[in-house]
Amino acid sequence: MRVYYSDVEIFEPLSEQTFPLTARLQLNIEVNGMNGLTRIWKREWPLHFMLIPGLFLVLLFSYVPMAGIIMAFQKYVPNKGLFGSPFIGMKNFQLLIDYPDIGRIFFNTMFIAVMKIAAGLFVPITIAILLNELRREWIKRTFQTLVYLPHFMSWVLLSGILVDILSPSSGIFNQVLGWFGVKPIFFLGSNDWFPYVMVASDVWKEFGFGTIVYLAALTSINPSLYEAAAMDGAGRIKQTFYVTLPGMMPIIVLMLTLNIGNVLNAGFEQIFNLYSPPVYESADIIDTFVYRMGVQQAQFGFATAVGLLKSIVSFLFVSLSYVLAYRLANYRIF
Amino acid sequence: MKNGPADRITLLAINLMLLALVIVTLYPILHVIFASFSSPAEIVSHRGLLWKPLGFSLEAYKLVFADPRIYIGYRNTLFIVVVGVALNLLMTALGAYVLSRKNVMWNKFFMIMVTFTMFFSGGLVPLYLVVKGVGLTNTLWSTILPFAISTFNLIVMRTSFQSIPDSLEESAKIDGANHLVILFRIVIPLSLPVLAVMGLYYAVEKWNGWFYASIFIQQQELFPLQIYLREILILSSTDSLSSGAAVGEQFQIGATIKYATIMVATVPILCVYPFIQRFFVKGVMIGALKG
Numbered sequence: 001m002r003v004y005y006s007d008v009e010i011f012e013p014l015s016e017q018t019f020p021l022t023a024r025l026q027l028n029i030e031v032n033g034m035n036g037l038t039r040i041w042k043r044e045w046p047l048h049f050m051l052i053p054g055l056f057l058v059l060l061f062s063y064v065p066m067a068g069i070i071m072a073f074q075k076y077v078p079n080k081g082l083f084g085s086p087f088i089g090m091k092n093f094q095l096l097i098d099y100p101d102i103g104r105i106f107f108n109t110m111f112i113a114v115m116k117i118a119a120g121l122f123v124p125i126t127i128a129i130l131l132n133e134l135r136r137e138w139i140k141r142t143f144q145t146l147v148y149l150p151h152f153m154s155w156v157l158l159s160g161i162l163v164d165i166l167s168p169s170s171g172i173f174n175q176v177l178g179w180f181g182v183k184p185i186f187f188l189g190s191n192d193w194f195p196y197v198m199v200a201s202d203v204w205k206e207f208g209f210g211t212i213v214y215l216a217a218l219t220s221i222n223p224s225l226y227e228a229a230a231m232d233g234a235g236r237i238k239q240t241f242y243v244t245l246p247g248m249m250p251i252i253v254l255m256l257t258l259n260i261g262n263v264l265n266a267g268f269e270q271i272f273n274l275y276s277p278p279v280y281e282s283a284d285i286i287d288t289f290v291y292r293m294g295v296q297q298a299q300f301g302f303a304t305a306v307g308l309l310k311s312i313v314s315f316l317f318v319s320l321s322y323v324l325a326y327r328l329a330n331y332r333i334f
Numbered sequence: 335m336k337n338g339p340a341d342r343i344t345l346l347a348i349n350l351m352l353l354a355l356v357i358v359t360l361y362p363i364l365h366v367i368f369a370s371f372s373s374p375a376e377i378v379s380h381r382g383l384l385w386k387p388l389g390f391s392l393e394a395y396k397l398v399f400a401d402p403r404i405y406i407g408y409r410n411t412l413f414i415v416v417v418g419v420a421l422n423l424l425m426t427a428l429g430a431y432v433l434s435r436k437n438v439m440w441n442k443f444f445m446i447m448v449t450f451t452m453f454f455s456g457g458l459v460p461l462y463l464v465v466k467g468v469g470l471t472n473t474l475w476s477t478i479l480p481f482a483i484s485t486f487n488l489i490v491m492r493t494s495f496q497s498i499p500d501s502l503e504e505s506a507k508i509d510g511a512n513h514l515v516i517l518f519r520i521v522i523p524l525s526l527p528v529l530a531v532m533g534l535y536y537a538v539e540k541w542n543g544w545f546y547a548s549i550f551i552q553q554q555e556l557f558p559l560q561i562y563l564r565e566i567l568i569l570s571s572t573d574s575l576s577s578g579a580a581v582g583e584q585f586q587i588g589a590t591i592k593y594a595t596i597m598v599a600t601v602p603i604l605c606v607y608p609f610i611q612r613f614f615v616k617g618v619m620i621g622a623l624k625g
Binding site: 133 | 345351359360361425426433438439440451452454455457468480481512513514517541542543544560564592596
């Protein structure tokens with residue numbers, strides 16, 4: 001077969017789609033007698049060139065810091081740097097295991113995170129089902145627009161508002177509770193209350209936004225299913241349990257599996273802006289602990305060790321979540 | 335569906351429940367709005383819910399706007415949002431375009447490399463040292479460059495680029511277009527909705543961001559708005575603002591200054607929110623369903 005150089009040029013875009021790399025290499029060698037790699041490079045260099053800026057940033061700010069985790073095995077001294085600081089083996093991890101509060105910190109993290117995941121599934125699903133029962137479009141739309149709002153405000157702002165309304169002396173919330181004879185509660189200063197306040201305020205901020213996904217899933221349920229159910233004598237409640245919920249199941253499973261990766265993310269910004277030393281016992285999570293150790297107390301090696309432990313466990317959870325999402329909900333990130 | 339009396343009662347109950355929910359959700363924000371316009375003396379002694387401003391006073395706003403820090407904060411935040419979003423979209427589009435081409439050498443490797451950053455990171459302290467090492471600390475760039483590429487956005491954009499028919503690009507190629515022309519004249523215009531949504535998400539994230547700025551930036555004149563807010567709201571440094579007032583009033587004005595500051599920082603969001611809200615709804619669907 002004789003193929004002219006000019007033919008190949010013209011059909012190049014086609015061949016990119018249809019021939020795998022090795023075949024193209026071979027074809028190029030056969031056709032042009034030219035080194036295949038050089039030819040591919042000649043054609044593809046603009047693409048690789050376009051990737052350079054992004055790749056550079058990813059390497060610099062994602063991969064170089066990964067090399068920095070060797071600090072976890074060092075007694076890091078800022079003046080000596082990464083290469084001058086002495087290695088101390090697993091001492092930082094030993095310190096971590098011996099640290100009196102470490103069990104509590106891991107427990108707090110998972111306790112708050114798991115409650116948030118559960119509430120973050122339950123509340124939006126319930127609201128979506130209730131909204132779906134309404135027939136008037138404008139009520140649905142207005143409701144949604146109004147309750148999305150807190151999602152767009154930062155935790156700095158919302159924390160300011162929360163501190164104010166939850167204050168035991170002048171806060172609105174305690175005053176309302178007072179009408180029912182409840183004595184003022186120091187929600188943000190009490191270890192009994194703090195984790196639940198975190199969960200409740202997180203739901204407050206996110207539930208509206210969370211309903212979007214479920215509402216979309218609801219619109220894709222075939223209306224004839226409802227008609228058939230009604231024909232069989234199912235009322236509103238039965239329809240909800242036998243038509244609506246099964247119809248939402250795929251998206252519920254997907255959201256649940258994707259959330260498994262968040263088991264160690266209890267919400268740094270929220271807790272950091274709302275906690276105080278008296279509630280460390282119930283509020284301190286891994287991220288806030290790493291922050292205090294690393295940024296405030298400058299124990300870089302130790303903080304990195306704690307962070308590394310979190311990264312590894314998170315890595316396992318996130319991987320598990322994607323595997324499950326793929327297996328159970330056929331979800332792939334790409 | 336049935337429309338019997340029992341059914342109507344259910345509907346009414348649902349409507350009332352949702353109405354109650356809206357009130358509970360929005361009341362805290364309304365409270366802030368009303369309190370910010372109230373006269374300081376009345377707000378301090380007030381008990382119970384607030385359904386309208388008590389008296390009317392702009393004293394708190396005057397004090398907030400008299401503080402140069404709020405202008406500095408606004409300026410820095412605007413810079414971070416505008417430059418950050420532009421850079422993020424450019425970088426993400428470039429990366430997504432290359433990685434969406436089929437059969438390009440090393441693409442699989444780069445894709446794995448980029449995706450891995452979603453699963454694992456070096457952590458806070460090493461990142462700080464890198465940012466410090468390249469001399470970005472105490473610059474606004476420290477809050478932009480390390481986060482210019484968001485892996486998840488890159489993957490979503492790549493997926494969206496892949497869905498564009500190959501024939502469009504092929505015909506452009508035959509007409510002599512190079513990759514940059516194809517990207518900017520064909521691929522990006524066709525993916526504009528995705529880009530818009532991503533830009534908005536990213537803009538909100540940048541507008542609300544304070545954490546990395548608080549770590550990388552020490553100079554007051556480079557603080558974004560949120561850090562200034564944090565000082566006023568959470569670290570409660572209203573003293574410097576109300577120092578002009580007499581001692582007794584100082585406490586009272588301090589209370590309303592908080593509310594006014596929240597308002598000043600939130601009004602821009604409240605203004606654009608109704609218009610962009612529907613884009614965010616689209617964005618959720620792109621992220622969650624198509625992936």
